[in-house]
Amino acid sequence: MNRYKTLMIVMFFLFVFCFSKVNANVRHYSLLGRCFYVDPGHGGRDSGAISSTFMEKDMNMILSNKLASELFNRGAMVFLTRDGDYDLSRSTINKKRDDLYRRVRLINSSKCDMYISIHMNASPSSKWQGIQVFYSNILKENKLLAALITDSLSSNMKNVRDYKKENGYYMYSKLKVPGVLIEAGFISNSNDNYKIRQNEYQDIFVKNVVNGIEKYFNN
Numbered sequence: 715m716n717r718y719k720t721l722m723i724v725m726f727f728l729f730v731f732c733f734s735k736v737n738a739n740v741r742h743y744s745l746l747g748r749c750f751y752v753d754p755g756h757g758g759r760d761s762g763a764i765s766s767t768f769m770e771k772d773m774n775m776i777l778s779n780k781l782a783s784e785l786f787n788r789g790a791m792v793f794l795t796r797d798g799d800y801d802l803s804r805s806t807i808n809k810k811r812d813d814l815y816r817r818v819r820l821i822n823s824s825k826c827d828m829y830i831s832i833h834m835n836a837s838p839s840s841k842w843q844g845i846q847v848f849y850s851n852i853l854k855e856n857k858l859l860a861a862l863i864t865d866s867l868s869s870n871m872k873n874v875r876d877y878k879k880e881n882g883y884y885m886y887s888k889l890k891v892p893g894v895l896i897e898a899g900f901i902s903n904s905n906d907n908y909k910i911r912q913n914e915y916q917d918i919f920v921k922n923v924v925n926g927i928e929k930y931f932n933n
């Protein structure tokens with residue numbers, strides 16, 4: 715009887731141990747089965763905004779790689795519109811338009827659940843600063859996603875601007891997949907410019923973006 719009792723106790727703890735493991739895994743892989751297209755803005759001859767410390771296209775790539783890793787670590791399948799310093803254009807006439815057209819085609823034909831475009835803002839006046847999420851009203855889900863990502867960012871980071879409807883920019887009005895454009899700060903503002911180059915700050919930014927995405931899917 716004592717041996718039976720001991721066996722039951724061992725089995726009970728084994729069960730509790732295994733169950734908590736399963737629970738932890740379910741929490742960890744919160745984006746399991748989801749597919750994302752991460753879109754690092756610009757690339758190649760198109761540098762985007764330029765500062766004395768870095769070019770926008772390079773920071774977009776760094777942040778997009780970190781974002782892709784964070785999504786992947788939470789169980790998602792992730793694609794990138796570019797994975798190096800190049801643009802997608804195959805035309806010599808209107809390279810910019812063709813680059814954007816090819817990004818749209820990739821994302822729309824992917825059957826992914828979401829796209830996230832990463833850019834950095836710039837202004838002639840150095841006073842403008844802050845992270846800002848833009849959405850296109852082509853899909854009603856986009857506004858909710860923008861709100862949830864902004865919420866998540868602003869609850870853990872200072873200097874987050876209110877989310878905003880984008881101005882009918884070619885690429886975003888053509889995308890049939892839910893998503894947003896995130897401007898990760900102003901390259902033209904010394905405070906934003908310094909912060910975005912810090913590894914730890916980049917990690918916090920990316921984690922909060924993904925926390926907002928998680929809330930969207932749990933909504």
Ligand SMILES: [Zn+2]
Pocket residue numbers: 755756762763770833834
């Ligand atoms: Zn840009």
